[in-house]
Amino acid sequence: MKASELETKRFDKALDEILDLYNNLEEDEPIIQFEADVLENIERAKIKYGSNMVNEKINTVVHEMLSWLDLDDVSTKESTEEDAETSEGEEGDAD
Numbered sequence: 001m002k003a004s005e006l007e008t009k010r011f012d013k014a015l016d017e018i019l020d021l022y023n024n025l026e027e028d029e030p031i032i033q034f035e036a037d038v039l040e041n042i043e044r045a046k047i048k049y050g051s052n053m054v055n056e057k058i059n060t061v062v063h064e065m066l067s068w069l070d071l072d073d074v075s076t077k078e079s080t081e082e083d084a085e086t087s088e089g090e091e092g093d094a095d
């Protein structure tokens with residue numbers, strides 16, 4: 001592919017920006033820390049039964065287990081942060 005010197009510089013700059021964005025991404029931490037033997041069995045089950053079926057079964061079990069817990073009075077971190085931002089904005093309006 002041919003590119004002029006200007007196009008090459010623009011491409012290099014854009015690539016540098018993409019790499020910079022990638023390097024500054026937050027690390028994605030799993031919601032659940034499965035033990036090594038559980039992860040191995042999940043992988044084996046996915047091979048035997050397929051990812052969709054295993055994901056569906058795990059979600060069903062976890063959903064059922066969580067339904068036993070009283071979680072109505074608990075909000076997620078994202079909801080809490082949004083509520084805090086809303087409260088701060090309302091407090092500022094009162095002045």
